[in-house]
Amino acid sequence: MNAIELEQQYVVHAYNRPPIVLVDGQGVWLEDAEGNRYLDLVAGIAVNALGYGDPEIASTICEAGKKPLHYSNLYHNEPMARLAQKLVEITPFADRVHFQNSGTESTEAAIKFARKFARTHFGEGKTDIVAFTGAFHGRTMGALSMTPREKYQKPYQPLMPGVRFARFNDIDSVREVIDDGVCAIIIEPVQGEGGIHPADVGFMAALRELAWEHNALLIFDEVQCGVGRTGTFWAHEPLGVLPDILCSAKPLANGLPIGAVLVIERVAEVIHPGDHGTTFAGGPFVTSVANVVVNRISDPAFLQHVQETGAYFKARLEALNNPHIVEVRGRGLMLGVQLDMPAAPVVQAGYEHGLLLLNAGADVLRLVPPLIISKDEVDIAVERLAAVLG
Ligand SMILES: Cc1ncc(COP(=O)(O)O)c(C=O)c1O
Structure with a gap:
């Protein structure tokens, strides 16, 4: 049996996959078992920031792989400590970091920290969370409760109680639901799964004020939009609004599982040994790689490249004047193409044109x-996309 047949027989059918088995990759290109090459506009769902076959990532993995991969959180380890230092140094609001293994774990940790903070400072009854329409914060029970999609939530009810939903970019709708029973507001500065929607500057500033007014913590979920994706290290930087907690994950170790929650000192102070933890997080192997990723992506020249290539990509897509393209949204290399038709057949047709595409909702x-990705590769992507839409 080949890989597809084996999967069909032995793997739980939780994913819909195209009949492609990926076996290798270089740069921004992936290759399947039949030797077909694909220009990758997915990056493992906004994960593989430095692409495939990066020599520094490969040599770091080889070196770290010769040492113990795991010590557990019972003991100190050097790569984790250095990564925490680096993240704090490049993140003006943050004082400390707590590590996880995924995005959903980082939003879970953020909820737990917010509840502990509220309980420590304000007593019982301040446990609710404000989240937004179109949000995606993950699939574990707490994160899922803040992810208002019936298809994802309904089979698993009852969910975590106490989540109040407001409309994204609509501050009046937040005023309607917030009161002193709220311990945190959680928001993606650029919504990813919800269709690539950037938050407005004025909305975010007002959200910050409302959070202060109600002694609620402001949590930015930058699992998808953070770590250089939008052309600044963190997506919230151009907004000029700072959170109390920030969740990161996806690209932080270029494909190895990792999550990180960055917090202000006042939040860190309420977390004591034993309050929250996990076996694998912050291990030396993964954090060795994450150190390379953070060093490379935080370099201003790297971020400049993302800004320029992203702006070029957006301009070229707009210049297509394709009748199916209603709008191109987003910043840096996090772009959403609003179509006047379902996205699924476009993603499907991409495979035949050597292009890996991803949807965000039904028609984006x-x-x-x-x-x-280089400008030349953007040119190839735009040509292939035009052919697909044609
Ligand atoms: C904004 C955001 N938060 C959280 C998550 C969950 O991350 P993970 O799939 O690593 O659990 C995602 C995943 O897409 C995400 O986009």
């Missing part, structure tokens, strides 16, 4: 290539 194409 989400373009999140490796951040190292």
Whole structure:
């Protein structure tokens, strides 16, 4: 049996996959078992920021792989400590970091920290969370409760109680639901799964004020939009609004599982040994790789490349004047192409044109290539996309 047949027989059918088995990759290109090459505009869902076959990632993995991969959180380890230092140094609001293994774990940790903070400072009864329409915060029970999609939530009810939903970019709708029973507001500065929707500056500033007014923590979920994706290290930087907690994950170790929650000192102070933890997080192997990713992506020249290539990509898509393209949204290399038709057949047709595409909702194409993509490769992507839409 080949890989597809084996999967069909032995793997739980939780994913719909095209009949392609990927076996290799270089730069922004992936190759399947039949030797077909695909220009990758998905990057493992906004993960593989430095692309495939990066020599520094490969040599770091080889070196770290010769040492113990795991010590557990019972003991100190150097790569984790250095990564925490680096993340705090490049993140003006943050004082400390707590590590996880995924995006959903980082939003879970954020909820737990917010509840502990509220309980410590304000007593019982301040446990609710404000989240937004179109949000995606993950699939574990707490994160799922803040992800208002019936298809994802309904089979698993009852969910975590106490989540109040407001409309994204609509501050009046937040005023309607917030009161002193709220311990945190959680928001993606650029919504990813919801269709690539950037938050407005004025809305975010007002959200910050409302959070202060009600002694609620402001949590930015930058699992998808953070770490260089939008052309600044964190997506919230151009907004000029700072959170109390920030969740990161996806690209942080270029494909190895990792999550990180960055917090202000006042939040860190309420977390004591034993309050929250996990076996694998912050291990030396993964954090060795994450150190390379953070060093490379935080370089201003790298971020400049993302800004320029992203702006070029957006302009070229707009210049197509394709009748199916209603709008191109987003910043840097996190672009959403609003179509006047379902995205699924477009993603499907992409395979025949050597293009890996991803949707975000029913009618939006989400373009999140490796951040190292060049303008020449953008040209190829745009030509192929035009052919697909044609
Ligand atoms: C904004 C955001 N938060 C959280 C998650 C969950 O991350 P993970 O799939 O690593 O659990 C995602 C995943 O797409 C995401 O986009």
